[in-house]
Amino acid sequence: MKSSKPQRSRRPRSTGVFSREELDARLNLPVGDEKSLVITPRVRPEAFDEDSVDLRLGCYFLLPKRSQEPYFAPDKHTATSLHVKMHVPLGEYLVIPAHETVLGATLEFIKLPFDASGEILTKSSVARTFIVVETAPWIHPEYRGCLTLEIANVSNTPVLLYPGRPIGQLVLLKAARLRKKSSKLKGSYFGPVAPEPPNFTNPEDELFGLGAETVSVIRKVQLTRLCSDDSSCGIR
Amino acid sequence: MLLTSELMYFQKAVRVFPDTSSELFPPEIGFVEIPYSKGTSFFSNINIFHEIGHFVYQLFSKSSDASFDGLSNALEEATKQQKKLHEPKRERLATERTARRREILDNWTEEVFCDLFAVRLIGPAFTFALIDLLWLVGLMRAGNEKQFDAEHPPPALRLREQLAQLKRDGWWSGVRKLNIEHIQLIIRLSRIDEDDYVVALDEQEEVGKSLKSAFLTVLPAIEKAVQKSTEHIPRGAFAKEAAAYQKKIEDCLLNGTVPSRAVGKDLRPGPVATINTAYIFQLTKLGNLMDRLSDTDRNLPADRMKWRRKVEAWTMKALEDFEILKATTQ
Numbered sequence: 001m002k003s004s005k006p007q008r009s010r011r012p013r014s015t016g017v018f019s020r021e022e023l024d025a026r027l028n029l030p031v032g033d034e035k036s037l038v039i040t041p042r043v044r045p046e047a048f049d050e051d052s053v054d055l056r057l058g059c060y061f062l063l064p065k066r067s068q069e070p071y072f073a074p075d076k077h078t079a080t081s082l083h084v085k086m087h088v089p090l091g092e093y094l095v096i097p098a099h100e101t102v103l104g105a106t107l108e109f110i111k112l113p114f115d116a117s118g119e120i121l122t123k124s125s126v127a128r129t130f131i132v133v134e135t136a137p138w139i140h141p142e143y144r145g146c147l148t149l150e151i152a153n154v155s156n157t158p159v160l161l162y163p164g165r166p167i168g169q170l171v172l173l174k175a176a177r178l179r180k181k182s183s184k185l186k187g188s189y190f191g192p193v194a195p196e197p198p199n200f201t202n203p204e205d206e207l208f209g210l211g212a213e214t215v216s217v218i219r220k221v222q223l224t225r226l227c228s229d230d231s232s233c234g235i236r
Numbered sequence: 237m238l239l240t241s242e243l244m245y246f247q248k249a250v251r252v253f254p255d256t257s258s259e260l261f262p263p264e265i266g267f268v269e270i271p272y273s274k275g276t277s278f279f280s281n282i283n284i285f286h287e288i289g290h291f292v293y294q295l296f297s298k299s300s301d302a303s304f305d306g307l308s309n310a311l312e313e314a315t316k317q318q319k320k321l322h323e324p325k326r327e328r329l330a331t332e333r334t335a336r337r338r339e340i341l342d343n344w345t346e347e348v349f350c351d352l353f354a355v356r357l358i359g360p361a362f363t364f365a366l367i368d369l370l371w372l373v374g375l376m377r378a379g380n381e382k383q384f385d386a387e388h389p390p391p392a393l394r395l396r397e398q399l400a401q402l403k404r405d406g407w408w409s410g411v412r413k414l415n416i417e418h419i420q421l422i423i424r425l426s427r428i429d430e431d432d433y434v435v436a437l438d439e440q441e442e443v444g445k446s447l448k449s450a451f452l453t454v455l456p457a458i459e460k461a462v463q464k465s466t467e468h469i470p471r472g473a474f475a476k477e478a479a480a481y482q483k484k485i486e487d488c489l490l491n492g493t494v495p496s497r498a499v500g501k502d503l504r505p506g507p508v509a510t511i512n513t514a515y516i517f518q519l520t521k522l523g524n525l526m527d528r529l530s531d532t533d534r535n536l537p538a539d540r541m542k543w544r545r546k547v548e549a550w551t552m553k554a555l556e557d558f559e560i561l562k563a564t565t566q
Contacts, residue, residue, distance in 0.1 A: 038493050041558075186529070190492060192549075193494065
């Protein structure tokens with residue numbers, strides 16, 4: 001006889017923040033274990049809090065270019081045209097002018113377990129100087145790499161950033177996995193050791209697929225030089 | 237380092253550069269030119285160790301360092317023999333011809349010295365990088381591999397001498413079983429008989445042959461000079477360290493992780509062990525890593541290049557991390 005109770009799907013396991021003991025246990029698993037956590041170079045014991053671990057600022061940055069174009073259009077061209085790479089060695093500093101932004105990365109390379117998501121938060125002492133490091137703080141299970149930080153100085157004063165100093169806090173949360181673990185790892189944004197520029201497709205590639213019949217785009221504009229006497233002093 | 241169309245080394249006295257403070261620079265500055273195509277490849281740039289060898293060779297030979305006495309004497313003896321054989325008469329042109337032959341012997345000697353110096357410093361990673369470079373510039377073609385020119389001994393002889401050095405330094409037993417073309421090539425070329433080496437010079441054939449024979453007598457002295465100039469590197473130490481860490485470093489790379497994770501509490505592999513293990517991983521197991529990733533095909537050259545670059549980036553990151561770990565544990 002069939003039960004009258006409605007069929008229930010499998011419940012996700014309860015989620016929660018990893019404690020220090022759990023972080024320690026995961027860090028000590030072999031690297032090939034799907035439940036292992038990697039944070040390298042190894043951090044000092046004082047970097048751990050009860051439910052988080054401090055991460056430090058790395059030495060590589062992507063500084064925004066001053067473009068001749070009067071706009072920013074996210075397209076395929078962006079990855080190579082937006083930024084200039086810069087290395088700031090340990091012991092030196094980078095000045096972030098007031099209201100400016102820069103892409104940085106954590107000094108630590110991390111690997112998340114298959115059953116945990118992560119979140120990177122600005123360290124509170126850093127946040128109180130009005131430096132914000134996270135606008136896309138979520139980290140997916142199995143992610144590997146140094147975390148790209150979208151660093152913004154939202155204060156009215158230039159601020160010095162020293163590579164090697166703590167800048168963020170990593171918090172791990174248990175992720176309920178209803179589906180079986182994928183046998184392959186995603187290759188995009190995999191294993192960066194320095195900040196990565198955004199990866200866009202051209203807008204038409206996505207919008208035609210949504211049913212748009214036309215897509216307005218701006219490609220590289222021609223800079224026009226006007227002369228005061230209205231003569232043809234040239235279009236470049 | 238200068239990015240140019242070829243790999244070469246040259247050296248200039250610091251005084252030729254205006255506004256250069258002699259307090260900041262050594263009396264001589266070495267320049268390494270690197271092909272554009274290789275400028276960003278970490279593993280290929282291991283060839284720079286050979287170029288550093290030129291700096292050391294010129295430094296030692298110019299300063300008449302005692303470490304080079306044996307080599308200088310061997311070269312001197314070889315030159316005398318050449319003169320005796322081919323220039324019995326005293327005349328101005330004979331002196332010039334002898335000087336030219338001495339220059340050729342010096343060139344060949346310096347090249348082999350630099351090869352062995354690089355192998356002492358960085359192990360088989362240099363030999364692999366050199367083979368890649370020689371392939372790239374076409375010197376590994378059948379016609380070229382046995383040929384001496386005015387600047388270089390043949391690749392076959394260079395690889396034979398490197399193989400001997402790899403054996404002396406304890407590397408060979410660890411790498412000989414690797415299923416890669418590089419190893420097969422080293423074995424095949426090192427078996428070529430010395431009599432089959434060809435000398436491609438403007439000189440008469442018999443002069444070329446005797447120069448080759450004279451040079452072969454200098455080889456033991458080159459080995460000794462290399463050993464003396466790298467005495468600080470204990471024989472076999474790097475190979476032993478690489479073998480001890482190989483599994484841990486490979487596990488890290490296979491799992492897409494920077495190999496600085498491979499450390500024990502106070503242990504860490506040195507740069508030579510890390511670089512060699514990572515290079516061998518890239519040559520032998522890159523496909524295994526790629527098979528674990530979606531949207532990646534191990535048979536596509538563009539994909540292989542992308543993941544080779546990743547392995548290189550993880551290796552370089554590990555080297556930086558080890559420096560930080562060294563400073564924080566001291």
